[in-house]
Amino acid sequence: MTVYELGDDVVVVDAGLAFPRDEHLGVDLVLPDFSYLEGRRVLAVLLTHGHEDHVGALPYVLREVAVERVIATRLTLGLVRSKLEEHGVAAVAELVEADPEGPPLELGRFRVEFVRVAHSIPDSVALVLETPAGRVVHTGDWKLDHTPVDGLKTDVGRLAEIGNRGVDLMLGDSTNAERPGMTGSERLVGEAFRTLMPLRKGRILVASFASNIHRMQQAADVAVECGRQIAVVGRSMRKNLNIARNLGYLSIPDDAIVPPKAAMELPPSKVLVLCTGSQGEPMSALTRIAYDDHSNVAVERGDTVIISAKPVPGNELRVHDAINRLARAGAEVLHQEIAPVHVSGHACSEELRTMLSLVRPRAVMPIHGEYRMLAAHAQLARDAGVPAAGIVMADNGSVVELSGGVARVVDRIEAGVTFVDGLGVGDVQDVALRDRRRLSEHGVLIVVTTVALSDGGEIAPPELIARGFGEDEALLGELREEAERVVAELSSDGISEIKLLQEHLHDEIGQLVYDRTRRRPMILPVVIEV
Structure with missing residues (x-):
């Protein structure tokens, strides 16, 4: 901007x-x-x-x-x-x-x-x-x-x-x-499609950016020449294809396009699937197909998947994971490192x-x-x-x-x-991301203790709830004892303020966890007054 x-x-x-x-x-x-x-x-x-x-x-x-x-x-x-x-x-x-x-x-x-x-x-x-x-x-x-x-x-x-x-x-x-x-011309990709597709006997899947109208046009042209029906998978690709066709930027015969479910019932040699997911996005069409999680499309031995895009920096691992999954399913995967399928x-x-x-x-x-x-x-x-x-x-x-x-x-x-x-715009700040990162790396430890409203004395032994932290019972037992000790000491000193109880529990439990494990889980002390 x-x-x-x-x-x-x-x-x-x-x-x-x-x-x-x-x-x-x-x-x-x-x-x-x-x-x-x-x-x-x-x-x-x-x-x-x-x-x-x-x-x-x-x-x-x-x-x-x-x-x-x-x-x-x-x-x-x-x-x-x-x-x-x-x-x-x-x-x-x-x-x-x-x-x-x-x-x-x-x-x-x-x-x-x-x-x-x-x-x-x-x-x-x-x-x-x-x-x-x-x-x-x-x-x-x-x-x-x-x-x-x-x-x-x-x-x-x-x-x-x-x-x-x-x-x-x-x-x-x-x-x-x-x-x-x-930079090479876009037509080079069309020439690669024209060389590769006629030799394939199974289904062909072409994954690209949903906005790459010319890439879709060239793949569709070769598919029609080879007698293949075209299925479009992925919401954004279907939407962009319809807009481009309505405005005259994309020309595919109506009788060449079939629903994905119908395409899977045709002989494999008669099918081309245009799909999203060239960046390995978790919920994209190609990723779901690679993980055999798509309701309408699956790959099998003899199929060819063409990833007609370069991974955006940071997406390489996701793309490689999808390629491995597709190869495990028996598909041949072609991408820009081994074939001229992207410019x-x-x-x-x-x-x-x-x-x-x-x-x-x-x-x-x-x-x-x-x-x-x-x-x-x-x-x-x-x-x-x-x-x-x-x-x-x-x-x-x-x-x-x-x-x-x-x-x-x-x-x-x-x-x-x-x-x-989600629906929130601007309500996620750096501190929220820091907390999410900490939870993902070290987990969370919730310390629940119940004290008397009258004098701050402990009524019930502390309860510890661990998530993503590990279930070492010996350590959890030691942490319960530490929590009891902290509450007892504060009670004997006449300290019953909830915020002070939470602060001491947080610091003492956190230090003990670090001494024993060299990890820093998020510690949430909960003090209930009865």
Whole structure:
């Protein structure tokens, strides 16, 4: 999420989310902290394309921030409209379709142009924002694909024309900045499908991102050529496929699509399954199939599973686990390490050099990637002639000022992430995650003791309840004795305050547990007055 502000005029580019890492226990989604926008009038949210890391937080933004309109290209708007309807916020802001071939849009003192770029989802665009303070190019996610599936290439002529006008600042995608050369065309994956699929006699399962419309189209084309029926498994993939078909971005004959249950009754050589789960997500279609837990689809010896995606960093173990399970079931599993079944949607270093030479920005701000990727992109900009003073290395929360053709970091605002846990948004804080992590690593020990209301003396011996801690009866017995000793000592000293009793029980029991086990379970003292 990037906020552009000129006086009281505010526009936002993209509103994406991230998925939780392993240490985010119990967290479902990770949103940007957009509290800076609360109370401000946002003229528009401009979306570069329909991937979750660029549009996924939009429903949450619209609930909390006054946004006048959401502007995106046709497919992106179709995917977003469905998402907003699910969240009940479709009527909150006006949804406006952007045309990359059309005239610029006037948004307050911003003049916005959309420039077509190739990516791993159709209808992706870069943005040009013209203001009295300067001209900015925001590339979005892109690559130079000279043979895209839909024939719509990155508009290098338009980018060169914009470069001729003069660009003060370019914010550029840095995902593949460390990779040499050029990113392969999406058609390479189609050629791999056309080579691999006709040779297979069993069922074929293709797992990819649900938003990769071109990947689905190419797999479906080969399936139809081979006389296979197509089953679509996974809620998000079914939804995106229907939206793309209705809008004309995906063409599959109606009679080629069958329900998953019906597909399993056909001869294996007549079936192609398109499914989600390329990242090993626990409840995804492919993972459930791998664990033989899917109600409609199963794999058996002779089947082929094609994982047509690269594992996102952090997901490798889950993906490898799914591959092992599928192999154990007898399936042949093909992935990018052993077959050309995936290409990236992001520009590699040579393409980034091309973009820099086309746009010729006075300043460059690398975005979208880990810091090492931003640094690699910055080095490419220096090599292209951008002066060191024109390289803006910004972090989340950085305030970058563009004035007089000069861009520099001038301030910081509070920015971070907001966790979504079930229906709760922002109610999971770091302390909650710390407690969850501690419970997962060391367990919990509940100490229940009953004392007399009159003098604080113990009425019944303490009870210990252990979960995830181990059932060492000798140790539990020692801990009960320690709890009795603590209560007796406090009673003899005339201390009957509940908070003090709990504090002493917590500290003494915790120390004994650590001395004996070198572990620190969560200790919850419960004192009942009778």
